[in-house]
Amino acid sequence: MISAQTCGHAPGRAEWLGNHTDYNDGLVIGIGLEVGATVTARSTGDRQLVLRALDLGESLALGLHALRPVETGSWANYAIGVAAGFIARGAQAHGLELEISSTVPMGAGLSSSAALECATARVLQQAWSTDFDDMELARIGQEAEHKFAGVRCGLLDQVTSLFAKRDHAVFFDCRSLVVERVPVPPEARFVIVQSGVKHALSDGAYNDRRTECEEAARILGVEKLRDATSQMLDEGENSGRLQGAPLRRARHVVGENARVAAAAEALRAGDLAAVGCLMNESHESSRTLFENSCEELDFLSSEARSISGCLGARLTGGGFGGAVLALVDRGREDDFVKSISKRVSRTWGRVPQTLVTGAGGA
Numbered sequence: 001m002i003s004a005q006t007c008g009h010a011p012g013r014a015e016w017l018g019n020h021t022d023y024n025d026g027l028v029i030g031i032g033l034e035v036g037a038t039v040t041a042r043s044t045g046d047r048q049l050v051l052r053a054l055d056l057g058e059s060l061a062l063g064l065h066a067l068r069p070v071e072t073g074s075w076a077n078y079a080i081g082v083a084a085g086f087i088a089r090g091a092q093a094h095g096l097e098l099e100i101s102s103t104v105p106m107g108a109g110l111s112s113s114a115a116l117e118c119a120t121a122r123v124l125q126q127a128w129s130t131d132f133d134d135m136e137l138a139r140i141g142q143e144a145e146h147k148f149a150g151v152r153c154g155l156l157d158q159v160t161s162l163f164a165k166r167d168h169a170v171f172f173d174c175r176s177l178v179v180e181r182v183p184v185p186p187e188a189r190f191v192i193v194q195s196g197v198k199h200a201l202s203d204g205a206y207n208d209r210r211t212e213c214e215e216a217a218r219i220l221g222v223e224k225l226r227d228a229t230s231q232m233l234d235e236g237e238n239s240g241r242l243q244g245a246p247l248r249r250a251r252h253v254v255g256e257n258a259r260v261a262a263a264a265e266a267l268r269a270g271d272l273a274a275v276g277c278l279m280n281e282s283h284e285s286s287r288t289l290f291e292n293s294c295e296e297l298d299f300l301s302s303e304a305r306s307i308s309g310c311l312g313a314r315l316t317g318g319g320f321g322g323a324v325l326a327l328v329d330r331g332r333e334d335d336f337v338k339s340i341s342k343r344v345s346r347t348w349g350r351v352p353q354t355l356v357t358g359a360g361g362a
């Protein structure tokens, strides 16, 4: 039996501000991108889940009763994990063939994985007639990362992708789960410049950072670093209880939450220059305190900032590679791309991949 086809789409995301704050119950601002993943579902009448990645020319089939992760790092784990999350929540699953295509660059810090999870969730919702709300779909995507890809991520990527709205930023409080879509002033353009350093969060550094944050929270006697204050950190440091990596991670998270709150205010007031400054400060904090930057990201962000028309630049996403996000005045983006490309190719001997975008989404 081949029944009508359904289709789900979800954009990639860029983390505008709020680096590694999400799993600390903190604050983040993301934007949806104009690139995304699309998943088309066709009922097959059996009990199999067939996945076809059109761009990669790969496919595989699994029994619905025995969904499990395939090899580490495979794109398929994100879709399988989401299907498993639906079934675990009682979805009346029947056999489907899912055709997947995506325009989100992989390993570039733009969350190609969340786009795939969210597009899969959107299509399964229709194909299996469930009515989970978007926050639950985001949780299903996050669970797929945790259980099927081994990355203990927060909710930033999935929430931004599912709540993305054209010309709006997604301001998300990861504790209260309140989402506010804040209009992005029309003069803002974003340029994403790839470092070319492949970032794979499944290699362990991401989870290590999360563990260090949890350790800092435990030492401070708070549930999450969201509850910590600068004063608590000073006391912990002075008494010798909180030192080294956990102290630096905690300082970053406390400062970053304050920067996100300030940026949301600045955005509401249309003050892009202030947001740009906060982006620069965020990068410095990631570089020196959270230590998830790398030479290439540092080079890109400092070069970007020195180009006229650029209001601020920072690493975006997990770090350890991936991309830098630059906030650029509308009308200056083409010159910005030329300039950063020239500087990078002079130093690295290659032209970086760039993506010029507004805030995308439905």
Ligand code: GLA
Binding pocket: 015, 018, 019, 020, 021, 022, 023, 111, 153, 154, 155, 156, 157, 317, 318, 319
């Ligand atoms: C990755 C994770 C997110 C978030 C960011 C860092 O994108 O998937 O949950 O932690 O890194 O802010």
